[in-house]
Amino acid sequence: MLGGILIFLGVLVFLVVIWVIGSYNGVITLRNSVDNAWAQIDVQLTRRHDLIPNLVKTAKGYLTHEKETLENVIKARTQATQATAVKDKQAAENFLTSTLRSLFAVVERYPDLKANQSMLKLHEEITSTENRIAFARQFYNDETMRHNTLIQQFPVNLIASSFNFSNKELFEIEDTSHKEVPEVNL
């Protein structure tokens, strides 16, 4: 009788341990995915920062009367590269996006610059980078949402709290869709 109970308890403990390991690994996998997604956003933001000096150099010769727009872009880039805290970073990147948008709006008014080969190339690269940032953010937010839902739900929340898993933060950028980057009509 006692043996039977012991075996029953043993099996129960075994199942619980298996379940704990399984859920733990599940959460860890998701967390890594979230971290990877975050790294991807960073890669793309850096890519954008790297493109801007060339953009400014190309536009400079044509936009002699639009110094202010160019200076804004440079300023925004400097701010974005220097920001370290997540909140600052988000604000700086938002500012950079809006200055870039106004720069491209200005470029629209200069047909020669718009048709310039290196400008066309840069415009495509920057459009693509903005899309990449938007997509990376979208993927990050989706994964974060899945992660957060998982660790809040019973019974995984028991494991989460005992291993100190905490909610991941969503990456908020004032939601201007990536399609709003002006398109160049070729």
Added chain:
Amino acid sequence: MAYSFIQIEREKSRFIFVLIAILIAIYFFTSWTVWFFVKNYYRYRFYSEAQTGLYIPTLIETGIVFLIALSAALLHFYISTADMLVRSFEVLGAKPLDLNYSKHRMLRNIIDEVSIAMGGVSINGCVVNSASCNAFTISNFSGFAYIGVTEGLLSKLNRSQLEAVIGHEAAHIVRGDTQIVTTACSVFGIYEGLMVGIRESVLRVRSSAALLGVFIYLILSIVHILNKIIVSSISKQKEFRADAVAVKLTRDPLALAQSLYIISKRWHGENTKVVGLSSLFIVSPVGSSLSGFSTHPPIEERIGILLNMAHADKSALESMVNNLKPEIKAARRDFKQMAKKSKLLKNHESWFAFKDQSWQGPFLFVELASLGWLKPDHLIRRHGAIQAKPAYEDSRLMPLFRPHEDQLHSRFSCPYCYHGLDATKYEGADVYKCYLCKGRLLTRDELNKVLIREDRDFSQDIISQAELALAEKKERFKRIREIKTPLVINCPNCFRKMRRKLFSHYAPVEVDECGWCASIWLDYDELEIIQSIYDRLPNKDQIIY
């Protein structure tokens, strides 16, 4: 993405087992039947007195036949899938992207974007040099995946539409559809080719051997129908699901609806070579005769679902797609006015150059040449123009910066001026250009590439020359036939005589073509004239390839 990868893997391997089982069944049935007939035939021929009645193969014989069928099926599977990526590439005529060309760069970028949206799946891109409108995916067992787009589609869609199409294709890759369909197509594709061959030879031979051909043909027809059923059963639902994933990624159902609409209104490339691979495409490139077995759901149904998601209706879609046109027209009008203005300035062209913090000039071309200090990256400004640009971007100033050795070492030299030709790009095609007479050398292939792409505008001058050519069509053909010495210049590529001829039936423009290496020499402006004529042909898609 909320895909369970384990689930997909399981589904894939299950499918491969089904495929192998079908192969075994086919080989077993065929070889058993053949063995049955051969055995009975021999008995009838040689032992007709001794034994009567049909001979049924014994269990051991059946077992041996099964083993042979098994190994044949496995061998077939192994051979047909070993290099399926390479072979599909060949059959489809796919080529790697040329990153010097802006549209190809954009395609590469869009594929990368979509791959990020999917959490970093690695996807490669390729193009098909065809004027048709279509897109496809292929992949192999090691997960090496390609998205292919035709040049025609690339020139018809805008960025967001292309993004939606790539999203759809990437969904097929991530969900494993691509691998399944590529495998099925490679495994059964061999049969499709065989069927055509047998059908032709049976019609030609008409002897007793043809009987065997008919038998094999019957079997193959069964396989053919089986293949269609399999592929259509896995394809139809998957098209809807891939559409849904594309929308989830790009959050733009309207763009996908637009591109499907544009594709449906265009030529999909009816190509007999890709019959076996038709289910790889976003829209079937083969007109379906058996509608029940068609590999794709009707495109109207897909568009309808997408429009529902976007809360729009079909008339809105049609007007949106057609509405793009006035914009382009307006842009072209602007361009024409600019071209006119610059023509007026042409006669007394002069430039300002930026040096020592100030503008100097104006200089005439000859003066610029004798300045000595002008470098390619100096800012210059054409007299009368407001914007400045680096000197290397003004094509007319190019001769100033060219070192003479460059011309000597050039691959080709101009047949008229004997100057070295510059390797240049024109709409992404390799063109060798003489900077003095503006003549151009290119191959037929590259020329076709240029003719497919239609994203440029032509000056009034070019258009009137094109109209003149069309008006004089008859006389020109008569004249060219009467030329006494059509061999005027030497081919810059192979030094044989080039033949003076009219470019084509559609574009009666005089060109020189080398019959040996298919190089074409075009004088100043002729390429643009031919291009503008082809742009106006209603069915140029079918003519070029």
